[in-house]
Amino acid sequence: MNSSIAVPISPNAKLNDQEMLRQSVISLSGVKKAFTSPSGESIPVIEDITLDIKQEEFISIVGPSGCGKSTMFNIIASLLEPSDGSITLRGRDPACGARIGYMLQRDLLFPWRTIIDNVCLGLEIQGVAKAKRYAMAREQLARYGLADFADQYPSTLSGGMRQRVALIRTLITDPDLILLDEPFSALDYQTRLVLEEEIVSILKEHHKTVVLITHDIGEAIAMSDRVAVMTQRPTSVKKIYDVGLSRELGSCLKARSDTRYQRYFDSIWDDLDIQISGAEQ
Amino acid sequence: MSEAQFYTHTIRAGSIKENDEQRTRSSFITDNLWRVTGIGLVVVLWQIGVMTDWINPFLMGSPVGIAGEAWRLIQSGQLLNDTIATVYATVVGFLLGSILGSISGLLLWFSRTTARIIDPFMVALNGLPKIALAPMIIIWFGSGMLSKIALAFVATFVVALLSAYQGTHQIDRNLINLMRSMGASRREVFTKVVAPASLPWIISAFRLNIGFALIAEIGGEFISSDRGLGRMIFVAGNLFNLNVVWVGVITLMIVAIVLYVIVSQVEKRLLPWEQGQR
Numbered sequence: 001m002n003s004s005i006a007v008p009i010s011p012n013a014k015l016n017d018q019e020m021l022r023q024s025v026i027s028l029s030g031v032k033k034a035f036t037s038p039s040g041e042s043i044p045v046i047e048d049i050t051l052d053i054k055q056e057e058f059i060s061i062v063g064p065s066g067c068g069k070s071t072m073f074n075i076i077a078s079l080l081e082p083s084d085g086s087i088t089l090r091g092r093d094p095a096c097g098a099r100i101g102y103m104l105q106r107d108l109l110f111p112w113r114t115i116i117d118n119v120c121l122g123l124e125i126q127g128v129a130k131a132k133r134y135a136m137a138r139e140q141l142a143r144y145g146l147a148d149f150a151d152q153y154p155s156t157l158s159g160g161m162r163q164r165v166a167l168i169r170t171l172i173t174d175p176d177l178i179l180l181d182e183p184f185s186a187l188d189y190q191t192r193l194v195l196e197e198e199i200v201s202i203l204k205e206h207h208k209t210v211v212l213i214t215h216d217i218g219e220a221i222a223m224s225d226r227v228a229v230m231t232q233r234p235t236s237v238k239k240i241y242d243v244g245l246s247r248e249l250g251s252c253l254k255a256r257s258d259t260r261y262q263r264y265f266d267s268i269w270d271d272l273d274i275q276i277s278g279a280e281q
Numbered sequence: 282m283s284e285a286q287f288y289t290h291t292i293r294a295g296s297i298k299e300n301d302e303q304r305t306r307s308s309f310i311t312d313n314l315w316r317v318t319g320i321g322l323v324v325v326l327w328q329i330g331v332m333t334d335w336i337n338p339f340l341m342g343s344p345v346g347i348a349g350e351a352w353r354l355i356q357s358g359q360l361l362n363d364t365i366a367t368v369y370a371t372v373v374g375f376l377l378g379s380i381l382g383s384i385s386g387l388l389l390w391f392s393r394t395t396a397r398i399i400d401p402f403m404v405a406l407n408g409l410p411k412i413a414l415a416p417m418i419i420i421w422f423g424s425g426m427l428s429k430i431a432l433a434f435v436a437t438f439v440v441a442l443l444s445a446y447q448g449t450h451q452i453d454r455n456l457i458n459l460m461r462s463m464g465a466s467r468r469e470v471f472t473k474v475v476a477p478a479s480l481p482w483i484i485s486a487f488r489l490n491i492g493f494a495l496i497a498e499i500g501g502e503f504i505s506s507d508r509g510l511g512r513m514i515f516v517a518g519n520l521f522n523l524n525v526v527w528v529g530v531i532t533l534m535i536v537a538i539v540l541y542v543i544v545s546q547v548e549k550r551l552l553p554w555e556q557g558q559r
Contacts, residue, residue, distance in 0.1 A: 079458050100462060108459050112477045112554050121473075122463045153554040173463065 023090060025098050025177050025209045026076065027052045031085035033071055034234075044234035045071045046082070051228060051237060053177070053211060058203065058247075060212040060220035063230030064272050069213050072235075073181045076211060077102055091176040101175030105182040107166040109154040115165055116141065116150040122173035140168045144202075160191040167199060171206060178203065180212040184219065196223055196252045204247075217272075221245065221264045222252040229271045239271050342523035347531075350524040359513075364532055366509040367498060370426050372540070374433020375494035382438040383483045386445025390475050391467070396446065403443055411436040411493070412500040424505040429498045436497035437490040441483070448482030449475050481555065484548045491540045495533070510536075 033046040045068040053059055063069055074080035075087065077100055091098035101122070109118045116137050123133035141147050144164055154162055163183060170178060183199075184192040200223050203210050214220050220227045220243075227241045243264060245255035255261060324344045330336035331343040338346060354360035389396040414435055415428075422428035452475060460470045502511025510529045517525035 074458075077458075077462055079461065099464075102459075102462060104455060106455065108453070108455055110456065110474070110477070112480070112552075121460075124473075125460070125463045125465045125469060155554060 022054045022056070024052045024054050024088075025057075025090060026211075027088045028076070029086055029088075031075060031082045031087060033068070033075060033080070034083050046075070047231075047234035047236040048085070049235075049237055053209060055209055056204075056207050057226065058200070058210045058212070058224050059226045059228060060214060060224040061228045061230060062214055062217055062220045062268065062272070063235060064232055064274055065215055067230050067233050067235045069215070069230070070181070072230075073102075073179060073213050076100070076177075077179055089177075098176035099173070100177045100179055101170040101173060102179035102181065103163075103166050103170050103183045105185050107154070107159075107162040109162055109165060109169075111154055114151050114153055115146065115157070118154065118165060119169045119172060121169060126173065136172060137168075140172055141165075144168060159187050160195060163187065163195060164198075167202065171202070171208075174206075176209065178208050178210045180210060180214075182214050182216070183212075185214075185216070192219075193253065199223075200246055200252055217265055217268050218256065218261075221261055221268070222255045227264070227268065229268055232273075241268065338523075339521065340523065342527045346524040347527045350522075351528045351531075354525070354528060360528065360532065363508055363510050363513045363529075364536065366426065367429075367502070367511060367533075368536055370429035370509070371433050371494045371498045371536075374430040374498065375437050375490055375540075377430070378434040378437030378494070379441045379487050379490045382441025383445040383486065385438075386442040386447075386483075387449060387471075387476055387479060389442075389446045390449040390471065403439060406439045407443055411497050415497075415501050415504050419501065419505045424507060429501045429506070429509070432497040432501040433494040436493040440490055440493060441486045444482050444486035444489075445479055448479030451482070452478045480551060484544070484551065487544050487547075488541070491537065491544060495537060495540075499533070 028049050028051045031046060031049040032044070034042045034044045037043050049072065051059075061069065061072065071080065075082050078087075078089075089098040089100075109115075110121070113121070116134065119137040119141065120128075120133045123136065128136075138147065138150060141150050146161065146165060146168070149157060149161070149165075154165070157165065166183075180199075184195055187195065196219060212220065212223060223246055225242070225244045225247055227243050228237050229239045229241070230236070231238045241264060245258055245260060245264075246252045249255050249258060327336065327341075328344045331338045331341075331345075336343075351360070389399075411432065415432055418431050418435070419428045422431050456474050456478070457470055460474055465473070498509075499511035499514075502509040503515045506512040510533055514526050514529035514533075517523075517529065
């Protein structure tokens with residue numbers, strides 16, 4: 001749509017040693033998860049995940065479908081306890097755990113709340129006074145060109161606009177870690193490219209740490225600093241790529257047209273080892 | 282797209298909208314014209330039938346007779362008194378039953394165990410024709426208004442409870458997870474997600490309950506009462522005064538329509554986000 005939202009090129013395009021030493025926001029070590037089937041047998045979903053996610057990093061997790069991505073999401077979002085292993089969360093106040101905000105494929109806007117009340121949801125739960133949270137919400141909505149929609153219900157907005165509102169709702173509570181679970185897969189291709197760009201720039205502007213869970217290899221390469229490739233279920237981390245194309249080139253779209261993009265794509269595709277004729281859903 | 286094209290485009294869109302409005306307004310008028318014509322035709326044919334001895338007015342009543350009885354009952358104030366009695370008992374029982382039932386159904390969300398334990402009782406009560414309880418309720422509460430209120434209450438409570446409880450089960454798990462991830466307490470999840478998300482279910486139970494409350498109330502009046510439209514119909518029926526029966530039936534229809542319209546208006550107020558989606 002426009003290029004004015006392009007990300008400024010960071011002076012340290014590649015993650016250097018100093019950056020690697022940055023404090024991690026979340027570390028998973030030896031995380032396992034098994035579910036018990038109705039017949040009583042244990043079904044392992046996550047074999048072993050050990051992953052350290054650093055401050056202000058954008059990391060993607062890609063895996064073959066059905067590999068347990070949503071289980072992973074629920075564990076990172078602390079909606080689910082791992083069967084084994086540990087998760088350490090460190091926020092800006094290292095004593096307390098990091099606060100996690102997330103965004104899913106479906107925007108999960110409450111249909112009975114107006115846009116502004118949807119944006120305010122987290123602040124309301126945190127007990128921020130009404131006048132203050134409305135002022136904050138109006139400022140953010142105006143910033144992303146949604147001011148005119150503040151008093152409308154979500155059903156009147158387009159899919160892309162609703163995802164933008166969902167992002168503002170996530171950002172406004174200022175979480176330490178943002179978890180994105182296939183946030184674009186319900187959108188058409190053009191909207192998806194625009195939102196990719198927009199979200200990466202917004203998140204970098206706010207210095208956010210991001211975990212993107214996706215099955216879209218292209219999306220992962222275009223947006224991320226690192227891409228973790230998962231194996232089939234029971235899943236574990238197969239390989240981690242230091243991509244960083246969007247950070248280096250300043251735009252996801254540029255990342256997609258870079259020569260390295262295709263090489264990463266082919267390599268990750270091979271790692272995923274997807275059998276076209278196999279029993280994929 | 283050039284500016285000129287854009288301009289014509291907007292004009293066209295505007296005129297389409299206007300056409301739509303005109304169409305709905307004109308169809309509203311013609312629909313009503315057909316309705317009035319239809320009723321008028323039936324009434325006229327009925328009266329002609331009575332006058333030419335094709336229809337026995339003793340068994341069927343006659344339009345002129347009905348109008349005469351209606352006028353007499355309106356003038357004496359009896360129709361108004363009976364209508365007020367019936368509407369009062371129905372509305373009080375309906376509101377108490379529907380509101381308390383909905384609240385109970387919503388609160389069951391807090392305790393799955395309680396819900397599981399009482400489930401078969403609720404299903405049994407729901408299947409039971411509530412009018413079967415009338416003799417007992419009349420013994421307990423007498424033949425006055427109180428027993429009619431109790432009957433309307435019983436008829437609406439279980440429907441409202443089951444519907445609200447079902448509403449709490451249709452809630453998207455992800456909305457609740459989202460609330461939890463934001464640090465919401467169980468009470469906040471209830472007030473901010475469970476209750477508003479169940480509102481459409483509750484309203485639809487209210488709609489159904491108008492009918493159920495009227496059935497129970499009128500049934501109760503049939504069995505034992507000192508006033509009300511049900512009693513008026515029942516007594517006139519026993520006396521083979523079909524014209525008065527008709528007056529009672531028509532008044533009840535009007536009452537039902539008015540109550541239904543009121544609930545629809547309340548729905549529009551309570552569910553503003555669902556307007557324009559249908």
